[in-house]
Amino acid sequence: MSLEDLVLYAVDYARELGASYAEARYHKNTSFSIVSRNGTIMGAGQELKEGIGIRVLVDGALGFSATNQLDNENVREAVEKAYRLAKAHARLMKKPIEFDDSRVGRARYSVVEKKPFTSMSLDEKINVHRELWDIVSRAPSEAKVPVFFLNYIESIEEKIVANSDGAFIVSRIPRLTVFYNLVVMSPQQGSIQRFEQLGASGGLENLEEWSLYETLDNDVKVYEKILYEAKEPPKQEVDVIVGSEVVGLVVHESCGHPSEADRILGREAAQAGMSFIKPGMLGERIGNENATVIDDPTIPGSYGFYLYDDEGVPARPRYLYRNGIIYEHLHNRWTAKIYGTHSNAASRAMDYASEPIIRMANTYFKPGDYSFEELLEDVKLGVYIKSYMEWNIDDTRWSQRYVGLEAYLVENGELKGFVRNPVLEVTTKAFYSKVDAVGKELRFYAGTCGKGEPAQGVPVWFGGPDLRLRKIRLGVAPK
Amino acid sequence: MREELLDASKKLVEKALSEGYDEAAALLQQRRTVMVKLANSEPSVIQRWRDLVLNLYLVKNRKILVISLSPKTLSEVEKTIKELIDVADKLYESPFYAPLPEPGEPVKLDLVDKKLLDKIEDPSEIVERMIETAHREKIDYVAGMVKLSYNEKALATSKDASFYEDSTSIQAYLRAFAGEDGSGQWSIGSRRLNLEKIEEMASIAARYAVDSRNRVSIEPGxxxxxxxxxxxxxxxxxxxxxxxxxxxxxxxxxxxxxxxxxxxxxxxxxxxxxxxxxxxxxxxxxxxxxxxxxxxxxxxxxxxxxxxxxxxxxxxxxxxxxxxxxxxxxxxxxxxxxxxxxxxxxxxxxxxxxxxxxxxxxxxxxxxxxxxxxxxxxxxxxxxxxxxxxxxxxxxxxxxxxxxxxxxxxxxxxxxxxxxxxxxxxxxxxxxxxxxxxxxxxxxx
Structure with a gap:
């Protein structure tokens, strides 16, 4: 039986057993990685995760079962287990689970690598590690780089999704990811550390796009200066230019996550928590006119790219906050039913062994029309926070903290030296209400967003332009 | 599955050596797991997994490859082993390389609880007990999770290690909510099923929820x-x-x-x-x-x-x-x-x-x-x-x-x-x- 037939068989068999809804997803994740420390290759890794995940609704209870034994017998058993477990727990349901009647699609799509992974030899890929170490280790003049850890990952995600409402989606998405951890150290000054993830869908064309050689050389030189020169941030209220990297994280944490309807309805309450957004809060104000945040899975080349979600619903941009108003949540077909709306295709699973849950894709703050110079020009005293390391947010997504890594003092519209570990610690409403100017340059950053039980990490982009906030009191990270 | 897993792991190591690798280790894990996730004092999803995961460690001329596969068949794994020898050839010697060690005598541990094993097929009784115990306090609702697993692992190495171990485990946690702002959370993890301990976990979460209502703000310092x-x-x-x-x-x-x-x-x-x-x-x-x-x-x-x-x-x-x-x-x-x-x-x-x-x-x-x-x-x-x-x-x-x-x-x-x-x-x-x-x-x- 072909894989497509096996998926359809699982759906049909679950329906035969009596499931009111059935869904099967063949899901294959392959990856190849090369890991180095200080330019020396430590090893290579290959990963293959391949199997079928099955979901059924039985008497209002939701069952999920997964197997990587891809034959009729094992798939049949997986369907039966999902069915029986759901049935056994149905008596504990107070409110039966139902799905909305969103339109689902039948389609095949794939992302084409402009430069396939095979267009570079293994030797050339290994050389990238060596050359980057060469650049990084030579960049500082006094300090040393004791560790430069680099992980290069090529991955391909392939899926066949079918459900009893007629969805049938076949997709293939390749992605390139680079992680690095960099420590710059001086015996007198201590250390500074930078961890970064770069990622996009597509192929090796992304390596060129990231221009790692130039960026890392410059970054290490900057980190050394921070180590030697950075001063404590001002203690009084100042204007803060929040760099696009930080803005991206802020919108992910304090707009994207609290807009997940499953979180609002309490489904993640014991794990990642709930949301300050409660049912009935659509239309309430969360920020000023400048605050518009969009989540869009359909951005070409994005890390979180997809055209149909894992419930077969076609993807589209979602306006989560619009001109300061809580405008739209991220929905799957379960939350859409409760809200009396339609799914906006936010349902994704990490791999065959994971249930589809509501996820962000590519979340960004809508750009405005200020150049960077214009954002700075009337700041008398301020801080520009370009990048971060530490951050966290509470489990309702209200109180958040970002600790700047590369940060500058701004005096009379000009950058004047480095600021050490400034802490931006604000509530969600304060952040979106204090944005008084929005940059015009939209930049995206890659991340692996964690959610669910068992935890699922999925690729996302988050981004935005640089923003200016007025009158913020910054803290400083402890020494 | 003991013998099958041991055999398969040994065969994979032999296959790797015959393909030209200098050293190999194969770790095969078969898992059977059920997890019930709770929200609003009812199950939000019941999940069940049964799969076989293979991890392979291969060395050629001090160059290291690590592979993780969820294989459909063992012949598929053999194909991968063969293909990767070319990759191994092109890698550089790992600065971390050291030969695989001589195997020790594994510690014999009794890690399987029969009672827990039986509940993997239907844990609904445990779920019910968790919810019911928490609701003995004046809470509004609970969220949480209980997961029961049976795992088997077999390890073979080119240094003649050939070991098997099976184990059960339970992980359970609850977060209870009371009133406008009260909440408490607790967890437990064990190799054995002990319902009293699970009840204790649920009670602690619920009590903290009740005790933490009507909070006031304090200044940081x-x-x-x-x-x-x-x-x-x-x-x-x-x-x-x-x-x-x-x-x-x-x-x-x-x-x-x-x-x-x-x-x-x-x-x-x-x-x-x-x-x-x-x-x-x-x-x-x-x-x-x-x-x-x-x-x-x-x-x-x-x-x-x-x-x-x-x-x-x-x-x-x-x-x-x-x-x-x-x-x-x-x-x-x-x-x-x-x-x-x-x-x-x-x-x-x-x-x-x-x-x-x-x-x-x-x-x-x-x-x-x-x-x-x-x-x-x-x-x-x-x-x-x-x-x-x-x-x-x-x-x-x-x-x-x-x-x-x-x-x-x-x-x-x-x-x-x-x-x-x-x-x-x-x-x-x-x-x-x-x-x-x-x-x-x-x-x-």
Whole structure:
């Protein structure tokens, strides 16, 4: 039986057993990685995760079962287990689970690598590690780089999704990811550390796009200066230019996550928590006119790219906050039913062994029309926070903290030296209400967003332009 | 499945050697797991897995390849082994290379609980008991999870290790909500099913939810802090992970510039990697290289005692493996904190101005080498004044450094709890811990 037939068989068999809804997803994740420390290759890794995940609704209870034994017998058993477990727990349901009647699609799509992974030899890929170490280790003049850890990952995600409402989606998405951890150290000054993830869908064309050689050389030189020169941030209220990297994280944490309807309805309450957004809060104000945040899975080349979600619903941009108003949540077909709306295709699973849950894709703050110079020009005293390391947010997504890594003092519209570990610690409403100017340059950053039980990490982009906030009191990270 | 797994792992090693690899190890794991996730006091999804995962370690001319596969068939694996020999040829010698070690005699542990095994087919009774127990308190609803697993693993290496181990485990946690702002969370992890312990977990979560209603705000500052076992488990997991020699090599550890014998904490702190405790769910008799595991202190009376090694990191540092492989990175199996002599009331009694923190999450570091971190509290949080709990308070961050946190430990409870949940991935047995003079922070606007 072909894989497509096996998926359809699982759906049909679950329906035969009596499931009111059935869904099967063949899901294959392959990856190849090369890991180095200080330019020396430590090893290579290959990963293959391949199997079928099955979901059924039985008497209002939701069952999920997964197997990587891809034959009729094992798939049949997986369907039966999902069915029986759901049935056994149905008596504990107070409110039966139902799905909305969103339109689902039948389609095949794939992302084409402009430069396939095979267009570079293994030797050339290994050389990238060596050359980057060469650049990084030579960049500082006094300090040393004791560790430069680099992980290069090529991955391909392939899926066949079918459900009893007629969805049938076949997709293939390749992605390139680079992680690095960099420590710059001086015996007198201590250390500074930078961890970064770069990622996009597509192929090796992304390596060129990231221009790692130039960026890392410059970054290490900057980190050394921070180590030697950075001063404590001002203690009084100042204007803060929040760099696009930080803005991206802020919108992910304090707009994207609290807009997940499953979180609002309490489904993640014991794990990642709930949301300050409660049912009935659509239309309430969360920020000023400048605050518009969009989540869009359909951005070409994005890390979180997809055209149909894992419930077969076609993807589209979602306006989560619009001109300061809580405008739209991220929905799957379960939350859409409760809200009396339609799914906006936010349902994704990490791999065959994971249930589809509501996820962000590519979340960004809508750009405005200020150049960077214009954002700075009337700041008398301020801080520009370009990048971060530490951050966290509470489990309702209200109180958040970002600790700047590369940060500058701004005096009379000009950058004047480095600021050490400034802490931006604000509530969600304060952040979106204090944005008084929005940059015009939209930049995206890659991340692996964690959610669910068992935890699922999925690729996302988050981004935005640089923003200016007025009158913020910054803290400083402890020494 | 014992014989099948052992056979298959041995055959894969033989196949690898016949294809031209110098060394090989195959770790096959068959898992059967059921998980019921709860929200609003009812199941939100019942999940079940049955799969076979294969991890392969291959060496050719001191070049290392690590492969993780969920294979449809073993012939598919053999094909991959064959294909990758070309990749191995082109790699460079790993600076971490060391030959696979001679296998030890695995510790025989009784890790299977028949009672638990039976419940994997239908855990609904446990689920019902958790919900019902929590609702004995005046709470509104609970969310949480219970997971039951049966795992089998077989390891074969080219040094003639051929070991098998099977085990059961249960992980359960609940978060209870009461009124406008009350919430409490607790967890338990074990190799054995003990319904009384699960009820105790549900009761603690529910009681904290009720007790934490009507919170007031406090100003951030420097406080004495009592870390509940949930919080201690979350923060000490970082310490446990950083004790991995690999993490130190990678610049991801506060022990990067330390060596065994250095003082790293209060003399009241002893933190053990208890690999062979048959009750704790991380226990195992052999590591991924076939080295016998054993219990060892990571920190003993405040002194850094053992860095965790596999044979590669050990060779690099001229010491012996500690039985913590991970082919690439060593890791702790279970963390156990030596108990103190205080009851929780007595710990509170030691505090003039402080906070009892019962749960936290989202711990992140600004700098691993220096251990600069913050974490945000959640659920019940109480202000302590003059040795008494005076009122529940609103969320605040702990924002300090791990070295200071370890150094400022002043007293430990005598009762320990077995914690294992989303934010404490390493099973941890720990009491409540009193830490003096810790910095806190909060949003400024």
């Amino acid at each position: 420097v406080y004495d802090i009592i870390l509940s076992p949930m919080v201690a488990g979350n923060l000490l997991r970082l310490v446990g992970m950083m004790a991995s020699a690999f993490m130190a090599f990678m610049g991801m550890s506060m022990f990067m510039n330390k060596k065994p014998g250095d003082k790293v904490g209060s003399e009241k702190l002893t933190l053990i990697d208890d690999a062979v405790n048959p009750e704790l769910p991380g226990s195992t008799g052999f590591d991924d290289e076939g080295v016998a595991t054993y219990s060892k202190p990571i920190i003993e009376k405040g002194v850094f005692k053992t860095m965790l090694h596999n044979s590669k990191t050990a060779a690099k540092m001229g010491v012996k493996s500690t039985g913590n492989a991970g082919w690439i990175s060593p890791r702790p199996w279970n963390l156990v904190v030596e108990e103190g002599s205080y009851s929780l009331d007595e710990l509170v009694g030691e505090v003039k101005k402080g906070i009892l923190v019962t749960n936290n999450w989202y711990t992140r570091l600004q700098n691993y080498v220096e251990g600069v971190f913050s974490t945000i509290t959640r659920d019940a949080l109480f202000l302590i004044e003059d040795g008494r709990i005076v009122k529940p308070i609103e969320k605040i961050r702990i924002a300090d450094t791990l070295p200071r946190l370890l150094s400022n430990i002043d007293a430990l409870g005598r009762e320990r709890y077995d914690i294992w949940w989303w934010e404490v991935e390493i099973p941890t047995r720990t009491p409540y811990i009193l830490v003096r003079q810790i910095h806190t922070s909060k949003h400024t606007v």
